[in-house]
Amino acid sequence: MTAAVETRTFDRRLIVPLVLGAVLNPINSSMLAVALVPIGLTFHAVPAQTAWLVSALYLATATGQPVVGRLVDRYGARRLYLAGTALVGVAGVIGALAPSLSFLIVSRVLLGLGTCAGYPAAMYLIRRSGVEKPGGLLTALNVSAQTIVVIGPTLGGLLIGAAGWRALFAVNIPLAVACLVLGAILLPRHDGDTEFEHRLDHLGIGLFAGTLTALMLFLMSPAIGHLWLLALTVLLAAGFVGRELRYADPFLDVRVFGGNLPLITTYVRTLLAMTVSYAYLYGFTQWLEAGRGLSASHAGLILLPMSLVAITVSTITGRRAEFRGKLLVGAISQVVACALMLVLNSTSALWIPIVISIIFGLPQGLNSLANQNAVYFQADPDRMGASAGLLRTFAYLGAMVSSAATGAFFKDGADTAGLHDLAIFLIVTAGLLLVVVLADRSLRRIGGAPVTKGSPA
Structure with a gap:
């Protein structure tokens, strides 16, 4: 009864600041794609050096998302949203005035950390509002991010043409101001707890961040000489699990996550889908x-x-609670599209890659939306922020795996032989995704009202 009242009185004005905060990360991810060459020319940097501008954002975001998400769970969305967007503004100033590539990398790290709050805050507030059918709200988050990815490179090119590459960093200043003003006016002031029985799990957060950082540094540059990073990852991970099992109020309750196989499976699906x-x-x-x-x-x-195609598919299917069908179509489409890559060569007709692009639009529109919505229903309501942050972490892990695979298969250049080897790798990965979807019977049972605190799981 209470949920129904909250659903009717949900403040739709929250959509604007929540969507704006959530798209800060894809804005900064996509626009930079067209800026690496001019930045390299400005600072006389080679591609291996400017690549850190991309990796720095991924590393900071993948590590920071679940950490900030847990802080959202504990202290509420408003505080973290405002603090994060303020950090985005500071990063924009540093990037716009950066005298060297090192300062730009620092700016990208701060952007990664600052943009961590938007998505977990949105998921947290939507879940806390008691919305029983959140399809429209979750679709808005997903479609807005996809739209930004589409227009990001074009917008970045226009900004560079008009004011130089520094404009890509400076644009974060007015965006941050807009988020701060809208957030201060519209976000609820009392959406978190004020008293805590236990202190925040600082050691657990540190061990988690160290584990993920070591793993992602290895994935960014996999080599025999870097195997010590994998050993460090295992050591830190063991320490993290031991700490979380002993601490009364852990950063990530490994017992809860370990006992929530559907949620773990969603993370695995995200990793596989985003790798492809x-x-x-x-x-x-x-x-x-x-x-x-x-x-x-x-x-x-x-x-x-x-x-x-991705935007169209997300918009049309977003409100439908069906999960398994969407993921099956997404996985099969990835297998088909990757198989078609095997017929390409240097003289292939252009209609073939266009067809591949159209087919890839289906999984782009279905996989991320279905996995995002699944987390909404599968996660512990008290840990929605951390759970949503972890979803983004696994997506960025997929990005790092794909980067390592692309580097390995294109080590002699992005030629047709390398493309075919990459396609085989992606067919196997998409095939694993299909197997995981088929084996997950829990997908048939989700899509109703989300579990609330105190109700049976």
Whole structure:
């Protein structure tokens, strides 16, 4: 009865600041794609150095999302949202005035940390509002992020043409101000706890951050000489699990996550799906330019149908509670699209990569939306922020795996042979995703009203 009242009185004005906060990360991820070359020219940096501008954001965001999400669970969305967006503004100033590449990397790290609050805060407030059918709200988050990914490179190019690459950092200043004003006016002031029986699990957070940082540093540059990073990952992970099992109010309750197999499976699906997605976005694009001989603008146009299909599919299916069907179509589409990559060569007709782009639009629109919605229903309500943050962490882990795979298969250049090897790897990965979806019987049972505190799971 209470949930029904809260659903009727949900303040729709919250959608604007929540969506704006949630898209700060994809804005900064997508716009930079067209800025690496001019930044390199400004600071006389080689691609291996400017690549850290991308990796720094991924590393900070993947590590920070669940940490900030847990802080949202504990202290409420308003405080973290305002603090995060303020940090985005500071990062924008540093980037706009940066005298060296090192300062730009610091700016990107701060952007990664600052943008960590938007998505967990949105998921937290939507769940806390008591919305029984959140499909429209969750679709708005997903579609807005996909739209930003589509227009990000174009917007970045326009800003660079008008005011130089520093404009890509400076644009965060007015965005942060807008978030601060809207957040201060609209976000509820008392949405978190005020008294805590136990102190925040600082050691657990530190061990988690260290574990993930060591793992992602290895994935960014996998080599025999870097195996010590994997050993460090295992050591820190063991310490983290031991700490969380003993602490009364752990940062991540491994007992809860260990006993919530459907949620763990959703994270695994996200890792597999995003590995294929990122490898296509960055690996296939490299081949279009180096292997097929297209210009950067033409390669971007070939990817455009994928983005348009993804947005259309998300918009049409977003309100439907069906999960298994969406994920099955998404996984099968990835297998088919990756298999078609095997027929490509340097003289292939352009309609073939366009068809592949269209097919890839289906999983782009279905997988991330279905997994995001699944977390909403599967996660412990008291840990919604941390659970939503972990979803983004596994997505970025997929990005790192795809980066490592692309680097390995394109070590001699983005040629057709490397593309075919990458395609085989992606077919196997998408096939594993399909197996995981088929084996997960819990997908048939989710989609009703979310579990609330005190109700049976």
